Amino acid sequence: MEQKKTYYIEIGSGEITQSATDSTWNYKIEATDEEIRKLREQFDFIDQNEPADFLRAHIPFKEYHFDKENDVYDEALKKIYGMVYKLGDHEARKTINEMGILQQGSETFDC
Numbered sequence: 001m002e003q004k005k006t007y008y009i010e011i012g013s014g015e016i017t018q019s020a021t022d023s024t025w026n027y028k029i030e031a032t033d034e035e036i037r038k039l040r041e042q043f044d045f046i047d048q049n050e051p052a053d054f055l056r057a058h059i060p061f062k063e064y065h066f067d068k069e070n071d072v073y074d075e076a077l078k079k080i081y082g083m084v085y086k087l088g089d090h091e092a093r094k095t096i097n098e099m100g101i102l103q104q105g106s107e108t109f110d111c
Helices: 033-048 050-056 068-087 090-099
Strands: 005-010 015-017 027-031
Touching (some): 027 068
């Protein structure tokens, strides 16, 4: 069984670090190297789509809730929050629950 390590996550910037003093962070998690790799893949997916998201945001007649690309972004973000919820400490889970971003049972996101 792979050893879990402590990581600190800043979702807005997509930062994953093992040092609590490197930057401001939102969530503390315990994860294996494989779990961190999967979390990084989700952050990378969002980063890869940023240029298209930026351009699409400047189309005034396209409403957010009728935009398939926004649905893809939202799902990726929910996967990130689900993974952080599953791997996070009590404070991380409490904060994410209070946000209401995940539906019941979201803690079962595959890590």
